Amino acid sequence: MISFTDYALAVYPFLELEWFHRTYYRVLEAFAEGRVRRLMISMPPQHGKSVGATTLLPAYLLGLDPDLRIAIASYSASLASKFNRRVQRILCSAEYGELFPDTTIKRGSKPPEYIRTADEVEIVGHEGSLLSVGREGSLTGNRVDCFLLDDLYKDAMEANSPLVRENCWEWYTSVVRTRMHNDSRELLVFTRWHEEDLIGMLRQREPVVELRMWEDLERVSADGWLALNFEAL
Template sequence: MLSFEDFARRVYPFIELHAFHRTYYRLLEAFARGRVRRLIVSMPPQHGKSVGATTLLPAYLLGLDPDRKIAIASYSAALASKFNRRVQRIIDSAEYADCFPDTRIKQGARPAGYVRTADEVEIIGREGSLLSVGREGSLTGNRVDCFILDDLYKDAVEANSPLIRENCWEWYTSVVKTRMHNRSSELIVFTRWHEEDLIGTLASLEPVVPFTEWSQLDRLPADGWLHLNFEALMSSPANEVDPRSSGEALWPERQSVELLTAKRRLDPRRFECMYQGHPSAAEGLLYGDHFTTYDALPVDIVRRANYTDTADTGDDYLCSVCYAVDSDGTIYLTDAVYSREPMELTERLVADMLIRSDTRTALIESNNGGRGFARAVQRLVPRVKVEWFHQSGNKEARILSHSATVLHNLRLPAAWRQLWPDLHAHLTTYRRQFRSNRWHDAADVLTGIVEREISRPRARAKVGFI
């Protein structure tokens, strides 16, 4: 039985497959053989998503079943036709004939009576066909056994248009869904552009299961979607499907960590959307890009302190921020450690930061091992007064209610995007809808700082000393 990866290598002997491509192709084969009926794949631009899903896969599907009726849709009829022509060239090849001799299409004028255009092609002697259509195009009278939707939005301008998003959804529900039957399969594959794009809208209405282990193929809900999201820079916990380490690039030979980090600095919110698959709309952000920055500290600094929140789980960040307060009570963030490294490493990082920042007092949350962390830091910097405390306040209520105070009273270095790229990305993309956020560590620390400095008596109620 010819696997999809072997098929790809035969018809495209020049193809370059990285580890994640092999995972991607293995999942596409499961889709082709009916183990997954509703599949969503999101990945960064220029990582080979269309080669796999919209060029090689339709040819493979028609080879496995020449009676299958397939439709390809994209944001424009021209692009969809381009995909169709590529599939036809594969089916025309001698390599394809060796793989699937029973799947043939019209060549030149022969045989007469069969359709072969840039938008539609029929399989000779069988019921199968391949039809391409642009978004909002008509499919009247056509039954579809397998629908492949690839990049339904041309760019950010289209995806950010409520009218275009609504038109896309209307076309999906009134055209795509009406052409499908009980056994039809759907593949949606594209770069994320907006939290309310087609993927986001479907996820709000139907079960969408993140794909993290291969055994999920055997226990999918009948009405659910399986979603594979490849992050350009690994930030989620490693799993069986994507075992990369934190910060590792998806395709380093093409887009290195350095290149991706530079892209993230230019526009963190867009990077989280397009390259990480975690979109957030600007209108739903808690802080956005509204932080005030400073170029130099004022001369009237009256206090230097630190606030640290240790990681709650293995996926959380330790967030430790040093800051200075002037005579007016304005708070200036001066240094930060924002890391998912183990505590035995972050203890030294925080201690070194306290020394170089000339910090006099450090406040460390005692939750989840924080008290032991505080003791270790105190041993490394005995001249700093290290305090620990238990945070019993509701995190969601604290962060949301103090967001305006954070923006009004905190100042960050002008170059903070370059200094702390992860911290910058997580704060500027933090959303008002609390449960939509993956990490709360940075927002929690900024909230804790303003609680301590703006509402000092209440914030210091349960403080202990080393």
């Protein structure tokens, strides 16, 4: 199996990786392999978190398992759709096709029975799909194997709003959690603006292991979270 870092450089050869990117990508690879089921990552703005988590990762996951049903969520439906379109461009690239020839999507009108829109795309010949949704959007009727939640708060102003935080928590507990099953995976990747954001609320309620050395990957319980924080310097 190709490593996540090597895959990223193959499909995005212009990437310039710093030391923290390689750490970030190694953790994302552990998530993709299923060694970590619940992962929360916090990172400053403009450090490539979305390139890793909601652009490169979904295509990598579908390459490893074309039957995987993935959902991307962000603070707005338009941003989530933007991520979806970026993933689709990777899925259609020649470089990706060489790495994962069994994972393909509809091109033009063929095959006609498969879906390909800005918000949803299906993997040809498999059960896999990629769905994008904005915060507080509906997921009725969609079972999700892997949830990728990227910046559910637009900025500090939203994160500092008690109403926005309450609505986000309600949406997460009543929509996101109800679409998952016992083996589902979830990734939260945020720039944190408030102690009581979604990551903060989960930290208060559920077991969390801080990733400080690679051995910590093996310490996470089945229902626990692995947390990685990249501090702004």
